[in-house]
Amino acid sequence: MNSTDILLWVALPYLTIAVFVTGMFWRYKYDKFGWTTRSSQLYERKVIRIASPLFHLGILAVLGGHIMGLLIPENWxxxxxxxxxxxxxxxxxLGAVSGACTLFGISLLIYR
Structure with missing residues (x-):
């Protein structure tokens, strides 16, 4: 294992998680009222009604496929x-279909 592998597969994931958790605490402490459950007219446009569920279901399918692929033993x-x-x-x-849904959904969300 060389230093690039250690950086990419050991240090970087922990750094990413640390930045995420620190940012969440920072935002909660200094911007409590910026967090809201209001929809902010999220589903006002028809594109959003299609793109948002498509992206979210696609990304969940991609994540679920990777988790199942890692956890299901070969003898099963x-x-x-x-x-x-x-x-x-x-x-x-199934991965291609899930990836295509995710890519199409995020493309529509960026387009909006």
Whole structure:
């Protein structure tokens, strides 16, 4: 493991989490009234009604697929009768659909 690997896969994730948590506490302490549950006319335009759920469901599917791919042991897929090729084909197919939904949803959100 070289220094670039240590930086990218060890230090950077912890730094990202630390910045996120620090920023959340900072914002809560100094901008309490900036946090609101009002919708701010979020679903006023038709594009938002399509883009927001599409993006969020797509990103949840991408995240869920990665978590399932990491947590499901190989002997479970073997006992279910799922070959490695069909597992890979299913993962690529569902991942492509989820990624396309996420990409299309974020594109519409940026467009708005």
């Amino acid at each position: 897929t073997d006992s279910a009768g799922l070959s490695e090729d069909s597992y890979h084909l299913m993962a690529v197919g």
